[in-house]
Amino acid sequence: MTDNILEVNNFSVKFPLMKRGLLSRQVGEFTAVNNVSFSVQRGSSLGIVGESGSGKTTLVRAILRAIDPASGSAVFQSHTGAVDLCQLSNKALIPLRMQMQMIFQDPFASLNPRMKVADIVSEPLVIHRPEQHREHRQMVIHMLERVGLEADTLHRFPHAFSGGQRQRIGIARALILNPSLVICDEAVSALDVSVQAQVLNLLVDLQQEMNLTYIFVAHDLNVVHHFCEQALVMYHGSVVESGPVEQIFTSPRHDYTRLLLSAIPSLDPDIKLSPLDRNSLSLE
């Protein structure tokens, strides 16, 4: 029996195209995510790759209902049973949010600059576990230690930290409620390469400790290769290829995947980067 924590079926996200003017009206719609289906196994990591504008971020944000999807279903195995995230009202989603969390791309924009680290990391606790407020402080200190930050960070503001440290704060905030599904939206692409490795290793360690399931959105194929078992390749809102990461890397079936793979620079400086010519490929 497969233990899928999330099953997404025929999932589409559309944005209305409005005609500007005194009386604006809808003149069409733009399909950002088109009929996407996939599933994620509990405890595994799924990578979603694609170029800018391919709909990766829109897809994961719509799964978490930061944006409302147009059609399809996203069935999430919560602690109390399977629920379709697309059918729930915003209010009904609130108790589920403690089981699924998101780590953002930009560690500078995703932390409120006017709140202290202690308040940022404890906000999920204040929202979902207000009755345990005496233990909040201890839980925050414990969580900060787990992501490699010292307890003296508590009373500082986000601007006092480097990008890597801020991303650790964001990770602490996402994991403090012990979620089962964590969506990392380009979680390391804004960081220095050396810091990227540290944060990735931290995420791997935490996955083992806390039995987390990751959906990992990235445009860096090497990160996905290193990190995930399964991968989806997205292009213009559709999934063009999916399967085990090894298979995608060694024997890509779709031209777009080949294009992406050919654009990875080699570690050997003598090998010149020669990406495939976009026009010679059949991408649709």
Next chain:
Amino acid sequence: MANPELFKDLSSRRLTWLRFKRHKLALVSGGFLIFLYFIAAFCEFFAPYEPNWRNPKAIFAPPQEIHFIDNQGDFHFRPFVYGYSLTINPETWVREYTQDPQQTHSIYFFAKGQKYQFWNLFSAEHHFITTASGQYLHLFGTDKLGRDIFSRIIYGARISLSLGLIGVALTLVLGVLIGGIAGYVGGRIDNLIQRIIEVLQSIPTLPLWMALSAAVPVHWSPLGVYFSIIVILSFIQWTGLARVVRGRFLALREEDFVVAARLLGASQLRIITRHLLPSFMSHIITTATLAIPGMILAETALSFLGVGLRAPVVSWGVLLQQAQNFQVIVLTPWLLLPGIFVILVVIAFNLLGDGLRDAADPYGGHQS
């Protein structure tokens, strides 16, 4: 910031204050305004005379000079002024005042003078500066009825300055509420509110003010007129602020940290009060500061034109009504002094607002 380590543990409020302190001009303006508001709050004490007290010996009298050395060359520790001696020019019939060295009027500080009702609560008779009874002190001269301009400017400050503050407070409530609804709800309601704002902003303000204030019944009490003028001014002014607030709401709603709070399961109330409002409070304060001089100028303009506050009330605009003819500039230029105060206050508010804006600008400072 040169050294981010130094600023590690400071809240953004402290950082804003540190940045503001570097703005010397804004700091001075702030101090000047606090000083003026303090005087306006205790105007009965600071003014030497009642605003409507008349000195029959001094009609259209020029400002007196403060002396320490009398015409014998003796130094007096207590400053004094000379009384007026009046001659009427036989050719032009103009009253000409000269200083009369025979009459010295000593200036007393914190001494008993005219009785007054302080804040309508209790009666007192101590003044910051005053003279002995029967003597007089007109630092800024007198008007056509012999009323002391200095005292009237101080009393007028209470009306003009408080009107700016209360008016902007009302503007803030209207602007933040309506702009916030437009920005947060969006869609059709936003569209409707934007159109209403555009219509309101396209009406020429001065005729509209005049029409509205002409509608205020003549028999209303001065206080009623005062508040209706405030309501009229805020009714026009909220539109600019509403637009700012709407823009900030729309921009902030898409910020990652607001999306993050939503994904954490925060309620709308929590998002607005904990994440949105603190993020643009500084902008609101800055905009409000820059809106106060507009209020004061509008009141002055309305009162000057005779459709704002009216005679028994003393405001700077009412005082300037006496300076409506060109003879004033030649014969009694001290009647223009209230205008100088209007200019000073407006400049001070603008400098203070500029300083606050620079200090609150998140892109002006810390880039770690």
